[in-house]
Amino acid sequence: MSERGGAMRASWQCIVAVGVCGGVLSCGGLARPAAAAQDPPTISQAFAGPRPGEAIGIDVLNYDTKPGVHLVAESPVFAAPIRLGDPARDTGGEGTRAPIPASARPGTYPLVVKARGKVVARDTIEVKPPRRPSIEVDSGGNARPGVKVNLFFDDLYPGETGTSFTVRCAAFTSPVRLAHDKKSWNNTRTFHALDVPLRRTLKDGTYPVWVTDAHGRRRAEAPLKVRSARPGDDDYLGKARGPAFFGKEGYVFSARAKGFAIPAGRTVYVRWQDANPDPGEEERMTATSPAFQAPAKLTFDVVKGHEEEDPVFWGPARIRPGLRPGSYPVTVVSHQGRVTRTGYLTVTQGSVGHGGRDGSPAALWAGAGAGVLALGAAALLLVRRRRRASPS
Incomplete structure (x- = not known):
């Protein structure tokens, strides 16, 4: 092989290598950088890991929806396919509401999102086991005598009904009626009470908190530990x-x-x-x-x-x-x-x-002083004006 032929072969191999590595060849044989590949569409789940009766929020990331094309989420755990972007299922920023039936069994279920019948993204839904009704006392930190606490009652459990619940505790000044939290879209069986004061004269100790229904039956119970601030605590006696x-x-x-x-x-x-x-x-x-x-x-x-x-x-x-x-x-x-x-x-x-x-x-002296200063300034300004106006 001639030297010219060897050089042409080496040049061609170089061009092929550049074309493979760069991804694009121009007509003139110069390689161009390949455009970065877009991330594949993925499914986003808000409140993932639901219990039977809860709902999740579904959204699709990295997918450009074309006009007139609707995305549909399908899973064996759903009662029916769910159209994404449905205004009636809007969660206010966390995707489309997808309810999990109360009859669903715990386990992992496939989830797909389709556009015109074609799957564009895949994921799974993990349904967790049901949980007995529970009451949570949130003190925002330490439960001190006199502090205000928030109460949250989770009544999501198969067969639980009713909308009238009362919380009682010796640490409260009186029984507390819970209100249905209608803003909770993922759990329709939540009830709460905010800014509930603890007695100011409480002694340190653990106080049981329990929830009763309209018939007086106990539905949930939790301990509340109350402790006054002690020397060494940041909030002990403050700095008066x-x-x-x-x-x-x-x-x-x-x-x-x-x-x-x-x-x-x-x-x-x-x-x-x-x-x-x-x-x-x-x-x-x-x-x-x-x-x-x-x-x-x-x-x-x-x-x-x-x-x-x-x-x-x-x-x-x-x-x-x-x-x-x-x-x-x-x-x-x-x-x-x-x-x-x-x-x-x-x-x-x-x-x-x-x-x-x-x-x-x-204030009177300050006002008088301000008046004197103002008069002095006005007099000085008048003298200056007269001097400028008078012939030299």
Whole structure:
């Protein structure tokens, strides 16, 4: 073979190799990169592993549906084929609702999705065994005295009926009626109650929680462990600060713990902060004083007690008219009596000067100062204008 023939053969072998590896050859013999292959269609299941009577959500990924073509899901476990995208079966973002009959037996069933009779994706459905009715108590963490809990009753079991259920527990302030959770599309036999308060005076221990039906028969039971915060726990007693005082609504963070004075008959505002208030304290925090006409209810301030500040409580108290001048104690009791803090408030006669130590005069002095500054600025501006207008 001539050298030219050998070179042509080597060149042809190179072109073939490039064509095989690259996937595409141009007319000029130059190889082009092959387009990335699209991922094959797959079936997505929401709430996979259903029990008999539950439903799953079915969707198909990586498949472009053509106009007029409907995808249909089929499985021996379904009562009938299910058209995907059916508005009547919409789950609100988790595919098309596909119910599993209550009579279905546990096991693994094939699942296919077809377009015009042709299978475009395959999967399996694993049906789990039925589960006896159960009650769950969700405390969001630690179940402390006074905390609010959520109750969830799962009544999905063959033969179970009824829609009236009540939960009882010695830790609750009263029996709790459960409501049917109509928003649950995958389980039509769920009932719940939200923000159920535990007694504030509970002792540490385990309290049985049980569900009864309309006839008083027990349907489910679960233990509830309650434990107060102890030294070393993050929420033990918190880090209380206060009481502090301010004289004008909205000036919460200008409150002072010492040296605050206010005339008799005026309104004073009390501020309290605690890094970890006891559950329920946002509804019952008060400040008391012999100088007040009535205890001051301290309301939890959601806006000011944000993540950068310890929880803030504040509220108004009216100073008794005609009260003799002097220093009066103001006391806040928290953590079920385990934390008590007392500050002192000075009550005076008439208006108070010296920088407005009672809050209201401070605003007046600030307003007067602002007025003086404004007049000064206006006078200065007028002088400058006159100088510019006068001939040099």
